[in-house]
Amino acid sequence: MPHPLMVRPELLTLDLGGRLYIVTGANSGIGLVTTEQLARQGATVVMACRRKEAGEDAAREIRGKIPAAKIEVMTLDLGNLSSIHAFAKAFKAGHAQLHGLINNAGIMNAPLGRTADGFETQFGTNHLGHFLLTALLLDTLKVSAPSRIVNVASLYHVHARGRVGAIHFEDPNYEERRYDGWEAYAQSKLANVLHARELARRHAGTGITAVSLNPGWVRTNLIRNTAPVWLQNLLQPFLRYAGGMIEPWEGAQTTLHCLLAPEVAKHSGEYYSQIGLYHDRSARAGGWPLVSPNPLAHDDKVAQRLWDVSEKLVGLAD
Numbered sequence: 001m002p003h004p005l006m007v008r009p010e011l012l013t014l015d016l017g018g019r020l021y022i023v024t025g026a027n028s029g030i031g032l033v034t035t036e037q038l039a040r041q042g043a044t045v046v047m048a049c050r051r052k053e054a055g056e057d058a059a060r061e062i063r064g065k066i067p068a069a070k071i072e073v074m075t076l077d078l079g080n081l082s083s084i085h086a087f088a089k090a091f092k093a094g095h096a097q098l099h100g101l102i103n104n105a106g107i108m109n110a111p112l113g114r115t116a117d118g119f120e121t122q123f124g125t126n127h128l129g130h131f132l133l134t135a136l137l138l139d140t141l142k143v144s145a146p147s148r149i150v151n152v153a154s155l156y157h158v159h160a161r162g163r164v165g166a167i168h169f170e171d172p173n174y175e176e177r178r179y180d181g182w183e184a185y186a187q188s189k190l191a192n193v194l195h196a197r198e199l200a201r202r203h204a205g206t207g208i209t210a211v212s213l214n215p216g217w218v219r220t221n222l223i224r225n226t227a228p229v230w231l232q233n234l235l236q237p238f239l240r241y242a243g244g245m246i247e248p249w250e251g252a253q254t255t256l257h258c259l260l261a262p263e264v265a266k267h268s269g270e271y272y273s274q275i276g277l278y279h280d281r282s283a284r285a286g287g288w289p290l291v292s293p294n295p296l297a298h299d300d301k302v303a304q305r306l307w308d309v310s311e312k313l314v315g316l317a318d
């Protein structure tokens, strides 16, 4: 049976009135539960969703439970640089403040595909999309400091089904190599970890805290490219007991801790983890924060190189 780390109860009753958060992928899974909790505590939450209708359905569900919820659905397709620019422009037109950016949206083990701008789908969506989004919102995060950027990465930045997490600088978008969906996921999730680390280094002293995290193995729609969601849901008791799969509310705990716990500000750039199936025995319990078992995750040269490559790819370099 899993024993997930849970947020300190007093953090879940903090009054977040006047605070504004963006949650990407807010219509489903971990993002939906995170949004609901922030709204429950009085925050204003912008639900940044690829499919506006799915976002509106989720918002209705939240309003059904929390009639006073201050939530707003906006369209954001992280697989399309123009959509990201349009989102940032529209957000800034309506809001002068941003206290937390939760880079949560993601896809896993997708078949080989390309984003609108030609990037491999997982690297493009999970990393490059969030990289550009964060860059476009940094000025607003800065004027709202203290503020936080929380990258929802994964344990799979270490290994994903036997594929070692690494950034394949020679061909990050699989233009010349044979494609492997798990290897591409591991690359994109290591990129999430390194992105937070480099953000912290570049913005030290600005009041912006940037961290990455592993939410644990969570029962969500993420599995859809690997196995049917209905089968996962049917097997839930077994997968929970024997495999450690946790429920979305438990899976949102690390995100909420990273957003709300005051001490996280002293750990900018670090990696937080829920329980997980680590190869390294000492890391199996997870931890807040935890030293990633992947040595590349704390290699500043790799983080800086990824930053430079990402800037060029998304069109931010001169």
Ligand SMILES: NC(=O)c1ccc[n+]([C@@H]2O[C@H](COP(=O)([O-])OP(=O)(O)OC[C@H]3O[C@@H](n4cnc5c(N)ncnc54)[C@H](OP(=O)(O)O)[C@@H]3O)[C@@H](O)[C@H]2O)c1
Residues within 6 Å of the ligand: 024, 025, 026, 027, 028, 029, 030, 031, 048, 049, 050, 051, 054, 076, 077, 078, 079, 103, 104, 105, 106, 107, 108, 125, 152, 153, 154, 155, 214, 215, 216, 217, 218, 219, 220, 221, 222, 223
């Ligand atoms: N579940 C786990 O066991 C687990 C473990 C480790 C890490 N994670 C990470 O947790 C995060 C949340 O995933 P989840 O488990 O909650 O999965 P989920 O239920 O599938 O939610 C993923 C969200 O991302 C959105 N999304 C996908 N492509 C997008 C795009 N191009 N633009 C904008 N949004 C997009 C999805 O929108 P649609 O509904 O429109 O597709 C959905 O809202 C992901 O980053 C994932 O890598 C999850």
